[in-house]
């Protein structure tokens with residue numbers, strides 16, 4: 001007699017990612033012939049992806065420069081990951097929610113958050129410089145994978161209220177080893193929370209390469225064990241990313257349950273400005289990924305489609321330059337904060353310990369100001 005798993009509810013094969021990652025453009029940006037599983041986004045939409053990627057890269061470059069001028073405490077660069085972050089934010093509707101990590105500043109910018117407000121946390125000015133409710137964007141999460149549980153909780157709450165927003169939760173390859181990742185996937189699967197987990201697999205968790213982190217066939221396969229539909233994509237192919245994410249939003253919105261998407265990409269710069277990546281990776285590896293640059297690939301494709309030319313690019317570069325000038329001006333303003341704010345917004349109701357600490361710091365500040373007057 002064969003044993004039947006008592007609680008099997010679905011054929012696991014329907015959750016498996018495709019054999020090969022989804023890819024529409026070759027490494028140099030030429031259209032790959034063949035059947036494509038997801039509808040191709042229109043040229044107009046892809047032109048907007050291109051615009052947002054160019055603006056995002058200039059923002060990223062400016063932010064890195066601001067760390068050298070002491071205006072930012074730390075900056076985790078998005079360079080090379082624009083084809084993940086821009087489509088991730090663009091596929092969402094205004095009512096949808098996004099839960100970003102520290103690395104996802106370009107996704108936030110694409111969502112329309114003011115660049116100076118985005119950098120407020122990384123400047124050490126404030127916990128989160130933008131209004132999460134106004135933008136439907138949670139604060140950038142620095143503790144790995146905690147945002148996945150928050151995203152799942154929010155998505156489930158929206159489902160209970162019979163609302164239809166989709167929640168997009170971003171994380172890195174390293175974060176998929178965290179317990180929170182697994183708890184979020186399991187909860188989302190069991191309660192059919194409308195959430196997309198997008199894993200930007202850039203090959204490293206700081207200095208730890210993926211091979212020291214996981215031997216799963218792919219990180220997308222991690223969804224299958226939880227009964228979640230899974231897909232993997234060339235994360236440096238903006239056309240494939242936009243196609244997969246658009247389809248993902250439709251799938252989740254139709255009540256089919258959550259999804260895990262793994263995007264293969266690469267962090268061109270070091271982990272942050274405080275890291276020296278030459279200590280753990282070869283320059284030849286970086287060069288091989290520079291040859292797959294997502295902006296250059298989309299550039300080639302859009303020119304072949306006849307929707308991009310040098311004149312349009314000149315206008316776009318000028319727009320990016322203006323935005324960088326405004327960002328510098330915004331970041332050069334010294335902001336004054338009340339040190340006691342540190343204690344004010346930790347809990348809705350302060351604990352006795354925090355009240356005590358706040359009183360102590362308050363007394364020290366008062367004594368200091370008396371001394372100086």
Ligand SMILES: Cc1ncc(C[n+]2csc(CCOP(=O)(O)OP(=O)(O)O)c2C)c(N)n1
Nearest residue numbers: 103142143144172173174175202204205206
């Ligand atoms: C819970 C937790 N553990 C450890 C860290 C320290 N840490 C910060 S970034 C990082 C690597 C994360 O790698 P990955 O998830 O691949 O994201 P990436 O930085 O590559 O975008 C680690 C271990 C942290 N922030 N939170």
Ligand SMILES: [Mg+2]
Nearest residue numbers: 172173204205
């Ligand atoms: Mg990583």
